Amino acid sequence: xxxxxxxxxxxxxxxxxxxxxxxxxxxxxxxxxxxxxxxxxxxxxxxxxxxxxxxxxxxxxxxxxxxxxxxxxxxxxxxxxxxxxxxxxxxxxxxxxxxxxxxxxxxxxxxxxxxxxxxxxxxxxxxxxxxxxxxxxxxxxxxxxxxxxxxxxxxxxxxxxxxxxxxxxxx
Amino acid sequence: xxxxxxxxxxxxxxxxxxxxxxxxxxxxxxxxxxxxxxxxxxxxxxxxxxxxxxxxxxxxxxxxxxxxxxxxxxxxxxxxxxxxxxxxxxxxxxxxxxxxxxxxxxxxxxxxxxxxxxxxxxxxxxxxxxxxxxxxxxxxxxxxxxxxxxxxxxxxxxxxxxxxxxxxxxx
Numbered sequence: 001x002x003x004x005x006x007x008x009x010x011x012x013x014x015x016x017x018x019x020x021x022x023x024x025x026x027x028x029x030x031x032x033x034x035x036x037x038x039x040x041x042x043x044x045x046x047x048x049x050x051x052x053x054x055x056x057x058x059x060x061x062x063x064x065x066x067x068x069x070x071x072x073x074x075x076x077x078x079x080x081x082x083x084x085x086x087x088x089x090x091x092x093x094x095x096x097x098x099x100x101x102x103x104x105x106x107x108x109x110x111x112x113x114x115x116x117x118x119x120x121x122x123x124x125x126x127x128x129x130x131x132x133x134x135x136x137x138x139x140x141x142x143x144x145x146x147x148x149x150x151x152x153x154x155x156x157x158x159x160x161x162x163x164x165x166x167x168x169x170x171x
Numbered sequence: 172x173x174x175x176x177x178x179x180x181x182x183x184x185x186x187x188x189x190x191x192x193x194x195x196x197x198x199x200x201x202x203x204x205x206x207x208x209x210x211x212x213x214x215x216x217x218x219x220x221x222x223x224x225x226x227x228x229x230x231x232x233x234x235x236x237x238x239x240x241x242x243x244x245x246x247x248x249x250x251x252x253x254x255x256x257x258x259x260x261x262x263x264x265x266x267x268x269x270x271x272x273x274x275x276x277x278x279x280x281x282x283x284x285x286x287x288x289x290x291x292x293x294x295x296x297x298x299x300x301x302x303x304x305x306x307x308x309x310x311x312x313x314x315x316x317x318x319x320x321x322x323x324x325x326x327x328x329x330x331x332x333x334x335x336x337x338x339x340x341x342x
Contacts, residue, residue, distance in 0.1 A: 018319075018321060019321060019322060022321045022322045022325075022326075023322065023325070026322065026325050026326045026329060029326065029329050030329050030332070033329065033332065033333055033336070033339075036338065036339070036340065038340075038342075039333070039342070040329045040330055040332070040333040059255050059278075059342050060255055060340040060342055062255075063249045063250065063253055063254055063255045064246055064249055064250075064255060065245060065249065065255045065256075065257075065275060065278040065279040065280075065342070066237070066242050066245060066246060066275050066278070066279075071237050074236060074237060075235055075237060078234045078235055078236065079234065079235075082234055083234055084230050084231055084233075084234045084235060084236045085236075086236075092321075094326045094329065095326065095330075096318075098274060098278075099270050099271075099273070099274035099307065100270075100271050100272075100274035100275050100278060101271075102270070102307070103269060103270035103271035103274065103303050103307075104236060104237050104271050105316070106299070106303045106306065106316075107230075107236040107237070107269075107271060107299075107303075108236040108237075109236075110316075111315075111316055111317065112316065112317045112319075113316055113317070113318050113319070114318075114319050114320075114321050115318065115319075115320055115321070116320065116321055116322045116323050116325065116326030116327075117323060117326045117327055117330055118320070118323070121323075121326075121327060121330055122330070124330075125330045125331075125333055125334045126334075126341065128277070128278075132274050132277045132278075133307070135277065136270065136273070136274075136304070136307055137308065140267075144282075145276070145277075145281075145282055145283065145284055146282065146283045146284070147267075147284050147285075147286065148189075148283075148284070148285050148286075149285075149286055149287065149289070150189060150190060150193045150263075150285050150286070150287055151190060151193045151194065151197065151287045152287050152288060152289075152292075154193075154194070154197050154287065155193075155197045155200065155265045155266065155287030155288045155292075156287075156288055156292060158197060158200050158201050158204065158211045158265065159211055159266075159288055159292055159293070159295075159296045160296075161201070161204065161211070162204055162210065162211040162296055163296045163297075165204070167207065168204075168207070169207065169209075169231040170297065171209075171210070171230050171231055171236070
C-alpha cells in the first residue's frame with residue numbers, strides 16, 4: 001500500500017507537461033532519423049520539471065551499438081547532475097525501451113517511464129527488440145548464442161575480495 | 172543443423188587461449204575494483220585471436236550507470252574496428268552479463284560469450300542483476316517501475332517515415 005502510494009505520488013507532472021516532454025522525445029527521434037545518425041528513437045530525462053539529458057539513436061553514425069537514445073540521455077543526465085543515481089528523474093522515450101535500455105534505467109534507479117511506441121511497433125519496422133526480449137526468457141543453453149563457463153573459481157575469488165573490501169562505493 | 176554447425180565452428184579457439192583471454196578479463200575485474208573505479212567486473216573482446224576491446228566497470232568513478240565492463244569493451248572494439256557490427260568477435264567476461272550488457276551483446280551481433288561468475292554469484296555479493304532479470308519476466312504493469320504510454324499516434328508517424336525512408340542505414 002505504502003509502495004503504491006509512493007509510486008503514484010512520484011507521477012506529479014500535469015498531463016500537459018507530460019505530453020510536452022514526450023513531444024520533445026518524439027521530435028528528437030525525428031531529428032536523428034532525418035540526419036541519418038541512426039534509428040528513429042529519441043529520449044529525454046526530466047528532473048524537477050526540467051530536461052537534464054537528451055538523446056537520439058546514433059548507432060550507425062557513431063559506430064556504437066550501445067548508442068541508443070535512452071543510454072545517451074542517461075549518460076548526459078548523469079554527467080550534468082554529477083551522479084550515477086537518477087532516482088529523482090523521469091524518462092520520456094519515443095519507444096518502449098529495449099532490454100539494454102530498460103536495464104540501464106534500472107541501474108540508474110529511474111522509477112518512472114513514459115513511452116510512446118511499443119516494442120511490437122518497433123518489431124513491425126524491423127527492429128529486434130522483441131526477439132531479444134524473447135531470448136532472455138530462454139535457458140542459457142537454448143539461446144541463439146553460444147555460452148560457455150570458464151574459470152569460475154578464479155573469478156569468484158575477486159567477488160570474495162569485493163565482499164570483504166571496506167572502502168568500496170556501492171551502486 | 173546448419174545453424175548448430177555454424178555455432179560450433181565459431182568456437183575455434185583452443186582451450187588454452189580461451190583460458191588466457193578469460194584470465195585477462197578476470198585481471199581487469201581486479202584492476203578496476205582495486206583502483207576504486209567501480210564493481211569487480213572485467214571483459215575483453217577478441218577478433219581473430221587478438222584483443223580488440225577491453226573494459227572494467229567504471230560506474231561510480233565515471234558517474235555513468237551504463238559503464239559496465241562489457242559496454243566499455245564493446246564501444247572500444249567498435250571504435251578500433253570502425254564498425255557497429257562485431258559479428259566476427261567473441262566476448263570474455265568475468266561475470267555472466269547483466270540484461271543491459273547481454274542485450275548490448277545481441278545488438279553488437281557477438282555470437283559467442285565466455286563467462287566466469289554467474290548472475291547468482293553477483294547476487295550473492297549484492298548486485299541486482301538477478302532482480303532486473305526477474306523484472307523483465309513480469310508484465311509491464313506488475314513491475315517495480317511505473318510505465319505510462321503517451322502519444323502513440325504521433326510517435327508511430329515517425330516509425331512510418333522510417334519504414335518509407337530510402338536512404339536509411341539498418342542495424
